[in-house]
Amino acid sequence: MSSKEHLSPIEKLNEALNSGELRQVRYTLNNSLRPAEIAHLLDKSPPKERQLLWSLVNKELEGEVLQYLSYDVQADIVSRMDAGELLEVTEGLDTDDLVDLLQQLPERVMRELLQTMDIQNRARVEQVLSYDEDTAGGLMNTDTVTIRPDITVETALRYIRRHKEIPEMTDSLFVVSRRDAFIGVLPLTKLLVSDPDMLVREIMNTDIAPIAATMTDTEVTQLFEQHGLISAPVVDEDGKLLGRITIDDVVDVIREDADHSLMGMAGLGEDADTFAPVLKTTRSRAFWLGINLITAFVASAVIGLFEATIDKVVALAVLMPIVASMGGIAGSQTLTLVIRGQALGHLDRSNAAWLLNRELIAGTINGLLWAAVVAGVAIIWFQDLQIGGIIAAAIVINLLAGALAGTLLPIGLKAAGIDPALAGSVLLTTITDVVGFFAFLGLATYFYG
């Protein structure tokens, strides 16, 4: 189809990999691809190819490639290295990326690695390590460029020119006191357009409060989005400048948070490696299947209560999954909307009642609508008016149960400190299955029994 000249570097690589020309692969890998592209290639490779490719990456690229890998893949590769290799690979990494790596190591290996660092570097890393991964402190980097408030713009420009280069993602200098207390932010764009004789103090920005090291990473993302930030200072409880957070770290958090909702609702970890080996996959899935099996047995037990009725009217067995399914679908829609609303910070006590009310009304209207349709079909199918009325009533009841559970479950779980994205969908299905079967078969037992 396509001639060889038109292949992208990745396609060429695949071809070389398939034909076993490892020298060709090594060359393309290390000379035509950026570290982020190599990482992407590793992320999308099955285990064997991944190991092979990794072994072909040049030593001096390894550190950079590692920091772009997805979490699970990174953890897997790092876990195969000894402290010596790790030290070599992590040399020259930014503090925040280095800390991300260290957190994946066993305590012993981490300590070993810390011992080998020079004192200044180690102090920096240990400071970041002292904060939780999910806080501003755990997210920050220590590569700030600072200046004093009492120098002129001209002096500031001269001071900056003395740098050989300025760290990536630097859009502002941080103004600090002699004791490193944070005072303000000086955007480079402001510095560039200001009168050279002005003082830094006169042109710096003080209207954005610095980020406390203990702020959660989700709050940090909201702050960045609301203020349109590229980088922001992080301070300790005394206002001392500790480091800075940059937008690339914020983007990672946004991706992780979004993945967490999507993957969590299917019982998968947000860091799940798409190409995890078969045993790892099997083990992680088994747990979720087991949990769901319990809920399936609960539903079966409810059906079991009404065996006699089903024995009498076998049409009930044919129709009962419809009741459970409609309640489950309606409930899942509400649940997903509420979980997303929670993630966006939309839900609090002031509007939860309104939301529940809206869901109940929408559930009632849709319940009546689809109950009528199902009743019509059931009556025609089984030539039985009564069964139509029974299934209609059960569907309305179950859609209301779905609306109620879909709204209150995530709110209750969150208040109890349980992650709604993880536990919500199992619990919801249990409720709509139980209510659905109970309402339908219970009513049937009353009328046919």
Next chain:
Amino acid sequence: MSSKEHLSPIEKLNEALNSGELRQVRYTLNNSLRPAEIAHLLDKSPPKERQLLWSLVNKELEGEVLQYLSYDVQADIVSRMDAGELLEVTEGLDTDDLVDLLQQLPERVMRELLQTMDIQNRARVEQVLSYDEDTAGGLMNTDTVTIRPDITVETALRYIRRHKEIPEMTDSLFVVSRRDAFIGVLPLTKLLVSDPDMLVREIMNTDIAPIAATMTDTEVTQLFEQHGLISAPVVDEDGKLLGRITIDDVVDVIREDADHSLMGMAGLGEDADTFAPVLKTTRSRAFWLGINLITAFVASAVIGLFEATIDKVVALAVLMPIVASMGGIAGSQTLTLVIRGQALGHLDRSNAAWLLNRELIAGTINGLLWAAVVAGVAIIWFQDLQIGGIIAAAIVINLLAGALAGTLLPIGLKAAGIDPALAGSVLLTTITDVVGFFAFLGLATYFYG
């Protein structure tokens, strides 16, 4: 509990809103909150409060607030305005934000609004409008700062100082020819540390290709993440600089893409307003429930085929939801993983076979494991060895069906140009329900019939 002094501006606002002190609300809204915070407050308010709050926002803030609103809420508010109001509100907006708003208007109102703009502004807007919303061209802004390659660093710095201010999110100047052809990028940080006598041409960056206006927004996000960009130039097919994309727009795309998978799988729009009015909610949910009802009827029809068998062995009715449920859960896990993999660009022809194989093996192992458990319970419960064997076989078959459908459905749908996040979960459930009921009841009919 908390004394009034410790309330945040938002809490104060809620209190004032509840007590009906509208003057107080208006004051807090316009003087204590940033436009992004006002937008967040509107996003999380039920319809009536939302309209009331919006009516209290000062005219000159409206435009800024609008651009921070979530899509559905923005569309709702904009749809109530006439061209005159819109013109007032949109004055001073960036081209990209203005275009976002325009795209939500009826054609007639949009044309009317374009007529009222000055020629230069209109030309800019029409250029961005000419590109699809989901492309680099539709995403870009036209507020670039450009310089020529043959001036010195010193001249460049003097030229920049003549600006009163530089547009937000400007981390680089774009180097262009006399005819506006894109030549390279000059990061401000580079400009600040370079020798004043060097030429722009000598220090500019040419290793990152400019973005073609037709590139999809998802590709743009990958480019930004792989190269750690804050802003990037957009060019037309002749290499002429059209504008630039900034990281804040990229973050919006990342959020939208992630929301699309999560919300799509529950049949909700990614832009769904958490506090949409009841009728809008009811209507949008009704469609999804209707689609799912069809699949539920298909499952019922399968059960209906085996009415005679169920009539004979009523235990089958009790156990059959377990088979369907286990297959559905296992299939959903695979489906979610594959859909996320597709969104991350992990899946292609080279690794799909490996993935399918892994899912089938994991499905078989988990199938055997849980089949044994379910068989054990069923045998004890119903004192019937045969029913244990039948349900075990059906579970293994259905978990394999789940693995197969979970992998192949999203791949096939995507190849057919259908969005897997939207259609995947309904189709998957239909398959696992049909296979589950058919395998279980079919085997039962064979052995008991």
